Amino acid sequence: MELKFLEIFCKVVEERSFSKTADALHLTQPTISSHIKAIEDEAGIQLLDRLGRSVIPTKAGEILYKYAKEILNTKNSAIQALNQFKGAARGSLIIGGSTIPGEYILPEYIARFKKTHPEVLITLKIGDSQDIVDMVSNGSIEMGVIGSKPNNARFDFREFLKDKLVLVASQGHFKHIKKEISVKELKELPFIIREKGSGTRKSMEGYLKENRIYPDDLNIVAEVASTEAVKQSVKTGIGTAFLSEFAVKSELPYKILRKINVRGLDITRHFYIITDRLRAVSPVCQTFIKSLSAVKF
Incomplete structure (x- = not known):
């Protein structure tokens, strides 16, 4: 064949x-x-x-x-x-990113990499964190960047960037909410959340549980399959949501969305570079990973 x-x-x-x-x-x-x-x-x-x-x-x-x-x-x-052997990183590279890295972070890194390696063709696939883990596992991508760290010895993980999840609301629909609220007030807000498998959702639920706030305690009004869908839903006033600061960096300065602080709640996480221990990482992938570590966002 x-x-x-x-x-x-x-x-x-x-x-x-x-x-x-x-x-x-x-x-x-x-x-x-x-x-x-x-x-x-x-x-x-x-x-x-x-x-x-x-x-x-x-x-x-x-x-x-x-x-x-x-x-x-x-x-x-x-x-x-x-x-x-010829001494150059050439060819093609297929990488993946969960929603936040894939849509808001990696494109800029790819653009920078292409300036010094114009001969490399990079394909970026986007999915939730579990999708990216599965793609690394089956070899359809060489490396990924995800927002949660599975407990699996098969994979290599390297810390990449720090992220913070912030509570946001529509500037026009939630003017009555104070700039800072209590955990009790948080439970009364209408909530929009990501789907299961999302690193953002895992991080949010993990930190809330540490503060004895469970999913059943929240007034969840919608569950959607992408960060952009969450953001657009928040803009329409359907509810509030925890979103990555990377995802709302364009909306907050122009007051399209507003940030609400929750006393005693600081949801931070890391994005991780993930590769498969069972597969050899290609030279071009090694070069790209080094470029991620060398430049800060």
């Missing part, structure tokens, strides 16, 4: 779509279909189930996907090793 065909097959499995794969790889959909057919003909078994517009791997497809990823990872490792 040709490596190019295996790359296309893996992309179809990951995208669950021929059309999305075609767009991502800048190929036509008929080309994608013909390459998949060639692989299935060579394998002598159906590898994908077509369910309307969606595509999912069969059991045989899952087996091939596992080995195809190993083959492609080996190919990438060989290329990176050769580039290292």
Whole structure:
């Protein structure tokens, strides 16, 4: 089987779509279909189930996907090793970030890195902290930056940046709330929270529990799947929320949102660089990690 065909097959499995794969790889959909057919003909078994517009791997497809990823990872490792031998960090790098690092921090670091390494193509994937851990584990990204630290000896963690979660509210809808409130008053506020798996939610719940404040004590009015969705919900006056200072640094100075202090409550956390101990970190990834440590945000 040709490596190019295996790359296309893996992309179809990951995208669950021929059309999305075609767009991502800048190929036509008929080309994608013909390459998949060639692989299935060579394998002598159906590898994908077509369910309307969606595509999912069969059991045989899952087996091939596992080995195809190993083959492609080996190919990438060989290329990176050769580039290292030539004395330069070149090629491509796929990294990941949980919501806050991925949307508000890493893009600036990537821009700085590209100024000194213009030949490196960096792909940034964004998900919640658990998504990023899973991606590092299965090798779909080389490294990630997350806001919570799983208790798993398989991974290497390095402290990256310090973050603070602040309670924010709409400037127009919550004028009656004082600049500083008590824990008792906090429990009476309408709350918007992130979904389970979010590092922001884990940090918030962890610190609140230390202060004997439990999820059931809060007046939760909405649970949403992204920081931007939380922020927009707060702006409309639906409720208040704990958000990273990185996420609201544009809104606070212009008084679109306002910060409310809670007496005795200081929610700080670290973002961590995560890599897999079981996988060799490529030279270009090592160079990028060093650049993260060298420049402060």
